[in-house]
Amino acid sequence: MTPRTSPEIGGMGHSVKRKEDPRFIRGQGNYVDDVVLPDMLYLDIVRSPYAHATIKSIDTAKALAIPGVLAVITGKDLEQYKLHWMPTLMSDTQMVLPVDKVMYQAQEVAAVLATDRYIAADGVDAVEVDYDPLPVVVDPKKALLPDAPVLRTDKPDKKDNHIWHWEWGNRETTDQLFRDAEVTVKEDIYIPRIHVSSIETCGCVAHFDKVKGKLTVWMTTQAPHAIRTVFALVAGHVGLSEEKIQIISPDIGGGFGGKVPVYPGYVIAVAASVLTGKPVKWIEDRMENLQADSFARDYHITAELAGNKDGKLTALRIKTLADHGYTDAAANPSKFPAGLFHICTGSYDLKAAHVEVDGVYTNKPPGGIAYRCSFRVTEAVHTIERMADVMAHQIGMDPAEFRMKNFIKPEQFPYKSALDWEYDSGNYAGALKLAMDRIGYDALRKEQIEKRARGELMGIGISSFTEIVGAGPSKHFDILGIKMFDSAEIRVHPTGKVLARFGTKSQGQGHETTYAQIIAEELGFPVDNVLVEEGDTDTAPYGLGTYASRSTPVAAAACAVACRKIKDKARKIAAYLLEAHEDDLDWEPGKFFVKGSPDRAKTIQEISLAAYTNHPPGMEAGLEAINYYDPPNLTYPFGSYICVVDIDSGTGEVKVRRFVAVDDCGNIINPMIVEGQIHGGLTMGLGPALYEEIQYDDSGNILQGSFMNYLVPTAVETPNWETDKTCTPSPHHPLGAKGVGESATVGAPAAIVNAVVDALWHLGVRHIDIPITSAKVWKLLREKGVSE
Amino acid sequence: MAKVPIRVKVNGVEHSTEVEPRLLLVHLLRENFRLTGTHIGCDTSHCGACTVVMDGRAIKSCTAFAVQANGREITTVEGLEQNGQLHPLQEGFFQEHGLQCGYCTPGMLMTGYAFLGTNKNPSDDEIRHAISGNLCRCTGYVNIVKAYQFAAQKLRDGGAQQ
Numbered sequence: 001m002t003p004r005t006s007p008e009i010g011g012m013g014h015s016v017k018r019k020e021d022p023r024f025i026r027g028q029g030n031y032v033d034d035v036v037l038p039d040m041l042y043l044d045i046v047r048s049p050y051a052h053a054t055i056k057s058i059d060t061a062k063a064l065a066i067p068g069v070l071a072v073i074t075g076k077d078l079e080q081y082k083l084h085w086m087p088t089l090m091s092d093t094q095m096v097l098p099v100d101k102v103m104y105q106a107q108e109v110a111a112v113l114a115t116d117r118y119i120a121a122d123g124v125d126a127v128e129v130d131y132d133p134l135p136v137v138v139d140p141k142k143a144l145l146p147d148a149p150v151l152r153t154d155k156p157d158k159k160d161n162h163i164w165h166w167e168w169g170n171r172e173t174t175d176q177l178f179r180d181a182e183v184t185v186k187e188d189i190y191i192p193r194i195h196v197s198s199i200e201t202c203g204c205v206a207h208f209d210k211v212k213g214k215l216t217v218w219m220t221t222q223a224p225h226a227i228r229t230v231f232a233l234v235a236g237h238v239g240l241s242e243e244k245i246q247i248i249s250p251d252i253g254g255g256f257g258g259k260v261p262v263y264p265g266y267v268i269a270v271a272a273s274v275l276t277g278k279p280v281k282w283i284e285d286r287m288e289n290l291q292a293d294s295f296a297r298d299y300h301i302t303a304e305l306a307g308n309k310d311g312k313l314t315a316l317r318i319k320t321l322a323d324h325g326y327t328d329a330a331a332n333p334s335k336f337p338a339g340l341f342h343i344c345t346g347s348y349d350l351k352a353a354h355v356e357v358d359g360v361y362t363n364k365p366p367g368g369i370a371y372r373c374s375f376r377v378t379e380a381v382h383t384i385e386r387m388a389d390v391m392a393h394q395i396g397m398d399p400a401e402f403r404m405k406n407f408i409k410p411e412q413f414p415y416k417s418a419l420d421w422e423y424d425s426g427n428y429a430g431a432l433k434l435a436m437d438r439i440g441y442d443a444l445r446k447e448q449i450e451k452r453a454r455g456e457l458m459g460i461g462i463s464s465f466t467e468i469v470g471a472g473p474s475k476h477f478d479i480l481g482i483k484m485f486d487s488a489e490i491r492v493h494p495t496g497k498v499l500a501r502f503g504t505k506s507q508g509q510g511h512e513t514t515y516a517q518i519i520a521e522e523l524g525f526p527v528d529n530v531l532v533e534e535g536d537t538d539t540a541p542y543g544l545g546t547y548a549s550r551s552t553p554v555a556a557a558a559c560a561v562a563c564r565k566i567k568d569k570a571r572k573i574a575a576y577l578l579e580a581h582e583d584d585l586d587w588e589p590g591k592f593f594v595k596g597s598p599d600r601a602k603t604i605q606e607i608s609l610a611a612y613t614n615h616p617p618g619m620e621a622g623l624e625a626i627n628y629y630d631p632p633n634l635t636y637p638f639g640s641y642i643c644v645v646d647i648d649s650g651t652g653e654v655k656v657r658r659f660v661a662v663d664d665c666g667n668i669i670n671p672m673i674v675e676g677q678i679h680g681g682l683t684m685g686l687g688p689a690l691y692e693e694i695q696y697d698d699s700g701n702i703l704q705g706s707f708m709n710y711l712v713p714t715a716v717e718t719p720n721w722e723t724d725k726t727c728t729p730s731p732h733h734p735l736g737a738k739g740v741g742e743s744a745t746v747g748a749p750a751a752i753v754n755a756v757v758d759a760l761w762h763l764g765v766r767h768i769d770i771p772i773t774s775a776k777v778w779k780l781l782r783e784k785g786v787s788e
Numbered sequence: 789m790a791k792v793p794i795r796v797k798v799n800g801v802e803h804s805t806e807v808e809p810r811l812l813l814v815h816l817l818r819e820n821f822r823l824t825g826t827h828i829g830c831d832t833s834h835c836g837a838c839t840v841v842m843d844g845r846a847i848k849s850c851t852a853f854a855v856q857a858n859g860r861e862i863t864t865v866e867g868l869e870q871n872g873q874l875h876p877l878q879e880g881f882f883q884e885h886g887l888q889c890g891y892c893t894p895g896m897l898m899t900g901y902a903f904l905g906t907n908k909n910p911s912d913d914e915i916r917h918a919i920s921g922n923l924c925r926c927t928g929y930v931n932i933v934k935a936y937q938f939a940a941q942k943l944r945d946g947g948a949q950q
Contacts, residue, residue, distance in 0.1 A: 017882060017883070017885075018882075018885070020890070021881070021882045021887060021890075022882070023890075024887055024890030024893050025865075025874070025878040025881050025882055025887065025890075025893060025897070026825070026865065026866065026868075026869060026878070027823070027824070027825015027826070027864065027865035027866050027894045028825065029825075029890050029891075031824075031827070031891065033818075033824075033827075033828065034818075034824040036819075036822075117815075118808070118810065118811075196925075197925065198889070198891075198925055199827075199829040199835055199837055199889075199891045199892050199923060199924070199925055200827070200829065200837075200889070200891045201829070251889075251890065252889065253827070253829075253889045253890070253891025253892075254888075254889045254891060254925045254926055256925065285830075285831050286829065286830035286831055286832065286834075286835070287831075507889055508888035508889030508890070508891075508926045509888070510888065672885050673885070675885075676885045676888060676926075676927060676928075676931060677888075678928075679927055679928030679929075679930050679931065680888060680925070680926045680927050680928045681928075682928055683925075683927075683928035683929065684925065706830075706832055706834075707830050707832060707834035707835060707923070708832065708834065712923050712925065714916075714919075714920040714921075714922075714923065714929075715915075715916040715917075715919045715920055715922075715924075715929040715932070715933070716916050716917060716920045718916075718928060718929050718930075720912070720930060720933075721928055721930055
């Protein structure tokens with residue numbers, strides 16, 4: 001897309017350098033642990049060594065004897081204020097601090113308040129807790145057996161560990177299509193528990209001003225406004241009132257979904273500040289972050305595809321166990337307990353589908369949050385893209401040709417999927433064709449045949465994903481009843497400079513730059529003259545926050561609509577100043593002029609001044625607008641990724657030789673930033689595909705509780721990503737844009753797994769669960785007699 | 789706990805102070821000296837967000853004690869810009885979109901500051917190995933490699949002295 005504006009204005013399509021970078025490259029960011037207040041206290045947390053145990057006693061005497069330790073807070077202390085339990089976003093309940101038993105290893109047991117972070121840690125070591133271990137359930141399948149211990153004994157009516165059943169689609173038609181099918185394939189696919197591991201952990205500084213009665217919390221949250229309301233609802237009974245709660249999200253060192261939930265540490269810090277009247281800082285260390293914060297995935301999937309021998313697909317059937325840990329603390333829209341998993345028909349034109357998910361409790365920390373994806377979309381995409389490859393291989397068709405045959409065609413949009421989503425726009429064949437050209441697909445297939453003849457293992461994997469992002473239309477999307485709109489408030493100052501505030505919160509996505517570019521695009525103010533602010537609930541308009549790739553689909557749309565309101569008023573002012581009828585004015589970026597007389601013009605800066613100094617009689621002064629945008633539909637970004645792997649038949653090591661990613665997110669605001677998002681997303685797809693997994697032993701001990709064994713990709717494992725794009729605008733978004741931040745994380749793992757299985761299919765390998773570690777492949781190669 | 793006197797030069801400024809022997813260098817920098825550009829990401833020397841340069845070598849300040857810095861010279865991210873002039877690495881990160889959330893960035897810059905001091909003309913592969921002790925969750929590293937190359941080129945062209 002050729003930019004409409006000049007580089008000086010810097011509207012959409014320009015790779016404007018980021019406005020946030022000057023502070024970050026100088027070490028002048030302001031992250032939560034950089035916040036220091038006078039008389040600030042430090043909070044540290046005692047955590048359970050057991051995955052399931054009764055707490056017999058907590059002895060705080062030794063801790064309290066340490067100079068500088070001011071208090072040890074236990075569940076019983078919070079129970080007095082009815083703050084020992086809190087509701088989750090999925091209407092379940094979660095302990096803040098336990099009164100009688102712990103439900104997972106590393107669960108918060110007590111909190112030590114001290115004058116210094118080292119003394120707080122000393123206090124944690126000195127707290128003595130006497131536990132009585134209970135039987136542990138870590139496997140969700142075993143959790144559903146009749147003799148499994150019931151975990152949620154706090155719920156009087158609960159007689160098992162089943163949380164909910166959810167299903168979608170047409171069961172009868174789907175079953176009939178399976179009965180009629182010429183070919184069916186079936187696989188068990190486990191998508192393991194993983195952790196976002198943003199490099200900054202979670203934390204907060206809570207400051208309750210007793211005189212003003214005001215609570216201010218600097219906190220690592222992706223959704224400050226929603227958090228404010230949750231605090232008001234949860235702690236209203238102890239006197240916190242929403243107008244006196246201010247949540248400030250300062251600079252955030254990566255979020256990826258891990259900074260959406262309310263963790264117990266935040267609540268304890270707030271309680272400690274309210275009780276002491278002093279500021280309280282709580283910052284997790286990495287092991288606390290990895291072991292106790294919410295996790296993603298943990299889906300045990302059984303998937304089946306039905307089709308004809310000629311490769312035409314007809315139906316999809318999926319059953320899934322969702323391991324949520326001891327509580328359902330997922331951050332889904334409330335009506336969707338399995339998130340948007342029913343996007344699982346993917347890019348394919350199916351006649352029918354049926355999907356079932358059952359949520360299960362186990363002795364693990366809460367699961368089910370996102371890992372850089374929009375509510376279970378990765379699970380859906382991984383399943384359909386794996387199954388598409390299994391079916392293609394099964395009938396002996398090239399996976400690219402198979403996809404081309406089954407893609408929804410451009411002329412079918414808007415397309416109603418078999419599971420009721422209305423896809424807005426797409427050109428799936430176009431993206432796959434470009435990816436094949438870029439990587440040299442045909443030549444690679446020839447090379448693969450030659451290598452296979454020599455006994456070398458090489459594979460080519462495709463993933464042609466369709467995402468669903470931008471939650472969401474108020475008809476279906478809310479969190480605890482709050483509709484999932486988002487907002488923009490734009491104020492134009494008399495000198496033609498702009499302050500814009502949003503209900504979202506960047507965690508690295510570059511909103512300060514991209515939102516400014518939208519204002520530059522719509523109103524012609526140079527991007528340098530636009531200041532974007534987010535994350536302070538006292539100043540920004542209410543919004544649901546940044547996750548699930550919703551900032552561009554929802555808040556950027558709000559920004560465009562607010563700009564257009566301002567432009568309507570600016571046109572009236574210009575008409576007044578030019579003594580012309582407003583219908584006789586034309587716009588070019590930055591000015592209105594009289595049709596046919598380009599010299600008779602008023603710049604947006606002149607109009608801005610007039611809005612305060614010389615506005616038309618009867619018109620309100622000022623030039624500002626606010627919009628709360630309720631999207632008419634979600635956006636459906638898509639793409640095709642092709643991965644080439646070489647496998648060392650001696651060690652089982654998988655080496656990603658090349659990876660071409662073609663993305664289509666509609667009209668692009670800042671190409672540089674979009675490419676950066678794709679690079680990062682691909683790397684967060686590579687990690688789970690090859691390295692990242694959180695496992696527990698039978699006693700519920702976490703096996704990957706630090707960066708020693710939770711393997712985040714380094715620059716050495718990460719390939720030199722090759723990116724390209726097609727552009728299919730969203731027909732309903734005011735800017736024609738779609739979300740993009742998570743596409744690559746969603747789409748990449750299947751391309752990598754498909755490449756590995758493609759390399760091994762001739763040996764009888766049909767599927768490998770992620771992460772595909774060298775050990776896993778080596779074992780397979782030994783079983784197949786390839787490796788010794 | 790008894791305190792120990794130390795003298796340390798940070799970004800050209802001499803500091804004399806007394807610290808507990810257990811105080812970590814990263815906390816000396818961040819909390820005692822209020823140089824908060826150096827970040828903490830893991831406490832176990834895996835992530836590299838806390839990387840600073842001590843006597844010319846990149847070290848992880850979360851696993852060094854403050855007392856180990858006694859008599860030494862430290863450069864942190866705040867010391868890179870000289871006389872209002874960004875270091876070529878800082879420019880490189882800005883020009884090549886080498887950062888997103890900015891949290892790993894100071895560590896990445898300081899690793900590069902030491903690395904480019906010893907390797908004036910690195911290959912991409914050498915850069916990738918040099919930063920393998922610095923984790924980034926946002927960028928996918930591609931643009932960080934480009935940022936290093938941008939800086940290496942500029943330093944070769946005489947853009948700034950290490």
